[in-house]
Amino acid sequence: MVFPEKFLWGGATAANQCEGAYDTAGKGLSLVDILPAAKENREYALFHPKEAMQKEYSYYPSHESIDFYHHYKEDIKLLAEMGYRVFRMSLSWPRIFPNGDDAEPNEAGLKFYDDVFAECQKYGIEPLVTLNHFDTPLALFDKYNGWSDRSLIKLYVHYCETVLKRYRGKVHYWLTFNEINMILHIPFLGGGMDVNNVENSEQVKYQAAHHQLVASALVTKLAHEIDPENKVGCMLAAGQTYPYTCAPEDVFAAMQADRESYFFIDVQARGYYPSYAERVFANKDVTIEMAADDKKILREHTVDFISFSYYSSRLTSTDPEVKSKTAGNIFASLKNPYLKTSSWGWQTDALGLRITMNQIYDRYQKPLFVVENGLGEKDVLTEEHAVHDEYRIAYLKDNIKEMGEAIADGVECWGYTSWGCIDLVSAGSGEMSKRYGYIYVDRDDNGNGSLRRYKKDSFNWYTKVIASNGQLL
Numbered sequence: 001m002v003f004p005e006k007f008l009w010g011g012a013t014a015a016n017q018c019e020g021a022y023d024t025a026g027k028g029l030s031l032v033d034i035l036p037a038a039k040e041n042r043e044y045a046l047f048h049p050k051e052a053m054q055k056e057y058s059y060y061p062s063h064e065s066i067d068f069y070h071h072y073k074e075d076i077k078l079l080a081e082m083g084y085r086v087f088r089m090s091l092s093w094p095r096i097f098p099n100g101d102d103a104e105p106n107e108a109g110l111k112f113y114d115d116v117f118a119e120c121q122k123y124g125i126e127p128l129v130t131l132n133h134f135d136t137p138l139a140l141f142d143k144y145n146g147w148s149d150r151s152l153i154k155l156y157v158h159y160c161e162t163v164l165k166r167y168r169g170k171v172h173y174w175l176t177f178n179e180i181n182m183i184l185h186i187p188f189l190g191g192g193m194d195v196n197n198v199e200n201s202e203q204v205k206y207q208a209a210h211h212q213l214v215a216s217a218l219v220t221k222l223a224h225e226i227d228p229e230n231k232v233g234c235m236l237a238a239g240q241t242y243p244y245t246c247a248p249e250d251v252f253a254a255m256q257a258d259r260e261s262y263f264f265i266d267v268q269a270r271g272y273y274p275s276y277a278e279r280v281f282a283n284k285d286v287t288i289e290m291a292a293d294d295k296k297i298l299r300e301h302t303v304d305f306i307s308f309s310y311y312s313s314r315l316t317s318t319d320p321e322v323k324s325k326t327a328g329n330i331f332a333s334l335k336n337p338y339l340k341t342s343s344w345g346w347q348t349d350a351l352g353l354r355i356t357m358n359q360i361y362d363r364y365q366k367p368l369f370v371v372e373n374g375l376g377e378k379d380v381l382t383e384e385h386a387v388h389d390e391y392r393i394a395y396l397k398d399n400i401k402e403m404g405e406a407i408a409d410g411v412e413c414w415g416y417t418s419w420g421c422i423d424l425v426s427a428g429s430g431e432m433s434k435r436y437g438y439i440y441v442d443r444d445d446n447g448n449g450s451l452r453r454y455k456k457d458s459f460n461w462y463t464k465v466i467a468s469n470g471q472l473l
């Protein structure tokens with residue numbers, strides 16, 4: 001297995017899933033701060049946010065989470081012990097602009113990230129920063145219905161300009177929007193908007209997507225102007241769609257399903273709307289309103305690299321008799337009989353990562369970065385404070401091996417940050433017990449626990465992987 005010499009090994013988190021301190025030092029509320037923990041309540045709130053806000057829920061996991069806000073020194077030290085070369089994290093927009101449209105930033109919020117970056121620098125860890133990971137300021141949802149309103153472009157660009165200038169020289173890798181294609185599937189988390197009670201929700205979602213695409217291009221421009229060393233990436237929730245059978249109808253359906261995701265990257269990496277978009281929009285009765293300069297902006301400021309999350313492949317069929325579904329996340333698809341299923345109902349497909357990487361690289365010929373991958377499982381902390389997570393090691397081993405194969409196939413890949421390197425709150429379910437980390441955090445689904453950190457078996461395993469640059473798997 002030959003990984004490039006400077007391959008960036010590390011792990012990934014997101015502010016809203018680990019920081020906690022939801023109202024500390026002037027932070028404003030974010031979208032996730034009104035999402036309750038209980039599964040049914042959470043699902044309801046995700047898809048009916050306006051209604052949910054009228055109700056009283058008792059427990060909001062993001063309010064305290066694993067309290068990275070007060071534990072970042074200890075946590076980054078542990079990441080350094082594993083030999084991390086990169087740490088993917090996100091900035092909380094409402095920690096910096098509490099209402100999203102404030103004229104001046106919150107200095108205490110900016111200072112917190114200065115401290116986090118200083119800690120990374122101490123250990124030679126390169127931060128990879130997501131500018132917006134599901135936590136748009138809640139005030140922008142109330143006031144504008146989020147990204148459905150073009151005003152968000154200006155507000156987001158102002159926020160990004162502030163942090164790009166502040167952290168110049170401290171951060172060189174930036175991602176504009178986490179899983180940008182999620183806006184079509186969870187418009188509240190992806191776009192800070194409620195699309196119930198609108199005439200054509202597809203119209204609202206694609207118009208909001210256009211606003212994000214323009215904003216992403218403007219931020220790419222700014223990042224390059226502020227520091228020519230900056231590298232800006234887009235971020236896709238990826239996973240190749242397989243046809244259920246070799247019937248041409250199924251093959252065609254799989255191609256169309258992938259295009260729904262690639263649509264975003266087509267714009268961000270190539271600089272223009274793909275030719276198939278016109279027909280898709282016509283079928284959905286969507287007309288994108290563009291400002292005079294939008295096309296030029298998109299054309300001139302494409303991304304430097306393509307990052308993506310990969311948990312599994314997807315499966316599609318045109319046969320209504322094929323019904324068996326995986327539990328899975330938002331991309332819950334048909335159940336692939338050739339794949340194993342995790343106890344959370346997500347299927348695992350390591351070879352699918354190699355396929356996905358080859359597919360994306362063939363399509364765009366830009367460097368890739370695997371910024372999310374991993375296995376969410378229930379872990380058991382023994383009396384000796386050990387966690388024997390051989391199932392996680394097996395998943396990661398298989399996936400890293402296939403990533404190596406993709407590189408050997410000729411794919412250029414800059415790095416790998418597995419998801420939730422330290423246990424954190426699940427984005428989909430709001431649970432703590434769905435754990436991805438190399439580091440166990442003592443906290444349960446009701447928010448109880450000492451918050452103490454413990455190394456799992458996978459911690460030692462990943463340390464060896466990094467030290468051997470992927471030779472010892």
Ligand code: BGP
Pocket residue numbers: 014017178179237309329372376419425426427428429434
């Ligand atoms: C991705 C998100 C992450 C993360 C991950 C795992 O979609 O970018 O924020 O949470 O999925 O999903 P879950 O937390 O639901 O297991």
